[in-house]
Amino acid sequence: QKENVLITYKDPERVKILEKMIKETVEKIGRSLRIMEFCGGHTHTIMKYGIDQILKGFIYFVHGPGCPVCVLPMQRVDLAIELAKQKDVILCTYGDVLRVPGSNRKSLLNLKAEGSDVRMFYSCLDAIKVAQNNPDKQVIFFAIGFETTTPQTALLILKAKDLGLKNLSVVSNHVITPAAIQHILNAPEVREVGSIDIDGFIGPGHVSTIIGTRPYEYFAEEFLKPVVISGFEPLDIMISVYMIAKQIEKRKAFVENQYVRFVTREGNIKAQKLVAEVFELRKEFEWRGLGIIPYSALKIKKKYSDFDAEERFKVEVPPPKEHPACICGKVIRGVALPFECRLFGKVCTPSNPYGSCMVSSEGACAAYYNYRGTI
Numbered sequence: 001q002k003e004n005v006l007i008t009y010k011d012p013e014r015v016k017i018l019e020k021m022i023k024e025t026v027e028k029i030g031r032s033l034r035i036m037e038f039c040g041g042h043t044h045t046i047m048k049y050g051i052d053q054i055l056k057g058f059i060y061f062v063h064g065p066g067c068p069v070c071v072l073p074m075q076r077v078d079l080a081i082e083l084a085k086q087k088d089v090i091l092c093t094y095g096d097v098l099r100v101p102g103s104n105r106k107s108l109l110n111l112k113a114e115g116s117d118v119r120m121f122y123s124c125l126d127a128i129k130v131a132q133n134n135p136d137k138q139v140i141f142f143a144i145g146f147e148t149t150t151p152q153t154a155l156l157i158l159k160a161k162d163l164g165l166k167n168l169s170v171v172s173n174h175v176i177t178p179a180a181i182q183h184i185l186n187a188p189e190v191r192e193v194g195s196i197d198i199d200g201f202i203g204p205g206h207v208s209t210i211i212g213t214r215p216y217e218y219f220a221e222e223f224l225k226p227v228v229i230s231g232f233e234p235l236d237i238m239i240s241v242y243m244i245a246k247q248i249e250k251r252k253a254f255v256e257n258q259y260v261r262f263v264t265r266e267g268n269i270k271a272q273k274l275v276a277e278v279f280e281l282r283k284e285f286e287w288r289g290l291g292i293i294p295y296s297a298l299k300i301k302k303k304y305s306d307f308d309a310e311e312r313f314k315v316e317v318p319p320p321k322e323h324p325a326c327i328c329g330k331v332i333r334g335v336a337l338p339f340e341c342r343l344f345g346k347v348c349t350p351s352n353p354y355g356s357c358m359v360s361s362e363g364a365c366a367a368y369y370n371y372r373g374t375i
């Protein structure tokens with residue numbers, strides 16, 4: 001049954017029908033459209049199935065921030081490295097974070113090879129077992145993610161408190177998607193005519209299962225840009241592009257939900273309550289490529305400060321040293337394509353990443369490398 005659903009969402013005949021419908025609508029509009037996909041999962045599907053090629057000349061896809069690893073600024077990677085160097089510390093995080101280069105191209109993986117205790121988790125709740133089994137060590141979970149993974153980090157902190165764990169803490173790098181989209185729309189590069197004027201957004205699917213579609217309503221109205229929350233199969237993307245094109249044809253701009261099989265307007269209220277219990281908005285947080293965005297990330301509330309590693313461990317992190325040739329920032333803002341980076345595919349590859357966009361399979365550079373080769 002599940003397989004049939006997936007086959008339907010990949011059905012080439014339906015893709016062809018939608019291709020025709022999109023092209024006819026764009027012809028009526030009278031110009032090609034620039035659509036930004038915020039989420040790297042969508043970039044991955046667009047590249048893997050050649051949707052950008054199918055719609056070439058009609059739809060130009062502008063790749064957005066991508067994934068949490070892509071937008072993690074180097075200074076936070078350096079912070080993780082400094083924490084992992086501390087005596088009697090076990091630093092735990094999700095897999096891709098281990099490979100993101102910090103200053104001087106040093107990563108957590110390099111540090112692990114040098115003997116530091118750095119561990120990779122699939123679930124942050126594993127940190128509880130590690131803390132219980134290592135009472136003489138301080139276990140730090142370096143938490144990263146858009147809204148999708150934040151509820152689980154909140155649960156980790158609540159469980160740690162319930163169990164009275166004194167040797168477990170969290171560095172919160174959780175960021176908020178709508179704030180970043182609003183920031184992109186406010187950026188001069190987007191507003192200036194002749195630069196990257198975005199006509200509409202393919203909104204993130206997984207994030208929206210948690211926050212719902214409501215948070216996007218403000219800027220769809222304010223900036224007059226259609227937003228369609230989309231699933232990740234080829235047909236999901238084609239339908240979403242068609243929905244955006246139809247809104248533009250009718251001179252409308254509102255939020256639509258293509259991913260109705262998982263996303264509602266209100267989102268997952270239980271998960272939202274968990275997050276609200278443990279986290280509050282940070283006044284400002286730096287995103288790679290986008291700079292400092294006010295109220296775009298979450299910090300641990302004071303009442304849970306015993307579990308806040310940034311409160312408990314005051315480590316000095318020198319200013320980051322970015323590789324001068326890496327243009328991840330521009331790629332994340334959608335103003336440059338990975339091919340435009342002179343390191344792309346030559347020295348920077350998924351097995352030897354120089355920048356964050358080449359680390360995760362959802363990064364734009366990795367997607368281009370995997371599906372478009374090195375030319």
Ligand code: SF4
Nearest residue numbers: 327328341348355365
């Ligand atoms: Fe950075 Fe590598 Fe992408 Fe260039 S190809 S922008 S170095 S990640």
